[in-house]
Amino acid sequence: MFRLEGSQSFDASHVNTWVAVSLVCGVQELDLFIRIEGRTDHALPRDLFTSRTMVVLKLGTGFVMNVPPSVCMQSLKILHLHSVELIDDDSIYRLICGCPVLDELSMKGCVGKDVHVIHIFAPVLTKLFIRPLVYYYHFDEVFKHKIALDTPALLYLELETDSVEGYLVKNLSHLVTVNIGIGYWPKAENFSDSVTDLFVGISSIQCLHAYSDFLVVLHQCNYHLPMFHNLTSLRLYMSGLAAWETMFWLLQKSPRLETLVFSNGSLLSPNRCWDQPQNVSKCLGSHLKVVEIFDLFEWEVYKEELKMVEYFLKNAEVLKKLIIHSGNLDFAVEKEKAKVKVLKKLLSFPRGSKVCQIVMR
Template sequence: MAEQVKMEKVDRISDLHDSILTHVLSFLSTKEAIKTSVLSTRWRYLFDLLPNIDFDLEEDLCRKNIKSYSTDVIENYMCSVDRMLLFCNTTNVSKFGFKCWIKMIGSNRFNRWISAAVDRGVKHLDLSTSVLPSSTLPIFTCKTLVSLKLGKYFVLNVPKDVHLPNLKILHLHSVGFLNDDSVKRLLSGCPHLEDMVTRKCDLGNIRNFHISHHLLKTLTIRYTYNSYQCWLWINAPNLTSLEYYDRLVAGYSMENLQSLTKAVIDISACKTLRADATKFFKGICDVPSLVLSDTSLQLLLRCEPLPVFENLIKLDLPCHLRFRCSNALQKGLETLLSSLPALEKLEFYQEVLCSLPEKVPSCLLHKLKTIKITNFTDEKDCIGKAKYILKNGGVLEKLIIVTASHISIGKKWISKTLCVSSRESKPCFILII
């Protein structure tokens, strides 16, 4: 019995190797990992060995239900960051993440943190703060940096000697650029950049948002501000994925996008067509897979001449009831189909097919294998669209129909009606969802 009691008092966890204990601590937040230092002398400095340092003041205060930022709370928080970066024995820092959007942090202190992280060979920087990173900081000449994520609410002043030789990921959220040169310097200083994201960035200080890079693979542009006088230039011969969610800007230049395999385009509604919108769509017309919002489809249909997407295999039109075929141009999906000779897979809301083409599109006769129609009803118009597809789909293998929630008769009636309809492709399978 005495031996059993003695066994219960043995601290087996503390006897584990440092590498195991630090792995356990890695599942905790940085603040929680620091708290383990009070457990015993064995745990006092273990948190120093953590390669990832991540502080999120906003989340931490919300979790504690603290609604106001007292000086003591902020100072204690800042001291925790000091302890991890400035006073610990960590030799390497893989990631330093800091999120705090209040203005109680001194720039000098913040600069010391960044310098310390860079000196310790940081690979991933994720900074969301109102404090402006100085253009003289080694953040712009860090040889170990692989990913850099910056935000929020400051103007980025990029120095002339920027050099980030290993940077592959660049995410900018709610930042502005001092001038056109800031954009050019930043991209030219990242020779191995592969992934770039801009979200809610302010382009008010620049006239040419020039994204030119020979190795860039993925590009996402979301909701820029003050861009109505700005030109967007994209020159990326190795770009494979483009996501563009924005209003029309002053103009476009889209070059060397022959490697593009997928594009997601959501351009906000615009009453007047600018000639350069046509340049935008012509620049991506070699893409094999395309997703278009309803407003983007309307804008594309107003291009003259309508671009031909010779290599497009898959088209997705996730449009909703905002699309109206009663617009003055009276154009819908049926117009676009004539410009898609290689299309094999098509997904669309039934509203975007405004009318049945008198001349059957070539892709429907010879290429289309899978068609998915969403928001389908049991009305005569919808049934007519499905019958038209079945009658002319020469190589159609599958017709998927996703019914609307308000259909009055039901799926069985739709299925029965379509199953007895004439079809060009006998093996075609009809699925009603």
Template structure:
């Protein structure tokens, strides 16, 4: 019948479950719908609170709000807590966070306040440290801390924590991260973003150790920008023999050391430079990988390493390689592929430069061309000039077991007619009539 409020007739447990998908601000607004909804938001097992919605300078209003929520059902467990208070220094909030942790959440996401007050005589940093009871939570499954401070925990035991994300977290000393990770026996995923320009006094964040027997995925994502640089030098040490996926997407560390060979490593995605002095420890540590993605920046670092040190370690298990080669490093391609004796699939992007036309003359033939390389995809072919087609010809003339070559265009305007491209493709195909050539006219 029209006019019947069927939603309000649902069980309270179902209504609070629905409200748990809303930010707390929106959940509170439902209290104005009817008497039935007046206090429902107080029973929602999720707190998703942006402190910025409260009037500036009226911290007590915020604290009273959290207190009311905590006192309404003191025995009810909060399954998820998300609190954002960036750039707001709130005296007393740490005590509320401590109480929220005590309520046994499975998921905790806290964005704390970090401020730097500059003057003519001093730099005064303000940082909110997380409550110490965090380190012994027996319920947390996922943890995300942003702009927070971590004191020396002394003892860490989080037996259920599987995923941890630390974004620009300030550590009291260099062993805090190692203690934190080591105290999570089932931790499987770690995301780490350094504070690249810390103004805190003290010789900290110079050495970071990720030591875990359970860790499977480790990510250092692109966060600050492609050309980031740090005012604080830092060495990253990785001791995680069970690691399966690793992403190093930024130069947040000036040196990276892999303590022992990562024999379980399946995929690594690198967009970094690395110190030549520590290159052997790093490259040998990841040499068991099966799928590798390397950026233009990493290719240049590998090329420099090969010139200064010599041979790059063999990647005997590598079957899939995705690489971006700058035109002036293309001559390094055969030498690098020589280190991949069992490569089956290559996805190659060449950053074309008209000033480096001689770079497209490739002659050396790596061993994988004669035995394993079956599929090659050349990405971002711009205007299909003769020099660029030499790269395709190089693979067709020399890869003895090649079965498929894919030529992928870019999203730039193409000024060469399809007929001319088809003519060039047919000319290239004469080099290897048995190979299937797939020109991709769509965007890739």
């Protein structure tokens, strides 16, 4: 293993020499997280792309992946790229296709201005992390690009994007867990259709953690979603005026949901009244066992949030536990008295499940 990381800058010729020597010695793991003196576009030796021994390759920051026409890294299983510029569509495709046993891929800040489609074709890939991909980010210029996934063995996907124009997906039927935070691009051509295609592609998942503008995207896409028949665990970040309406609509699409977690503060926006859904989601009547809510009770919407919690208690017929993380109550002058008051109120609500426990933390 050869590892070089730190905040100091290194001479480009020295780095190339070290990499070349490590390749000759049959290095299996190469970790480079450094700065090159006076440069932000250092190209790595081409011999790197034909290494037969490399198993783990982790690169950052400021390297340029000048991918040659022929790539053969037959042993590479783990590839992490952090602020490494991939100069065009072909370079990304050649790099990933040249790693036939790649099992884990992480990309962050890897898109140059000439990249239009990030095409990830990896037959045995099981873990994929795609984080904000813009390499040079300016407030007055955002590089728009599409993500194309063809990963039939993928089990875990973490997708956090803020400048993606669309998605092209296929062969994602084995996915188990997805962590997703996507930004909304109303001016992107066919954005709603491509996002719908993404949701169709991940519809077989069992666990979903959604944050950022996820619910906003669903709302703007007119709720065109498939059924999530296998989804048992859902964690949501609530944001936007229509967040709770969209959330209940998502529950309608998740008939086997067992665990529902709200990962952030208020479930409702100020000046919004709780409007009870007309239909009770199937999962509430037969599968939902745990509801957990973090940082509940903004004082501006305190009464309305209580109505929503009451709805869950009344309609979740097999609920075993309601866990409340009081959050903003901690700022009350008499914190413990405030918690006791809220807990008494919760205990007074009718419950559809006789075995449900209410826990307040």
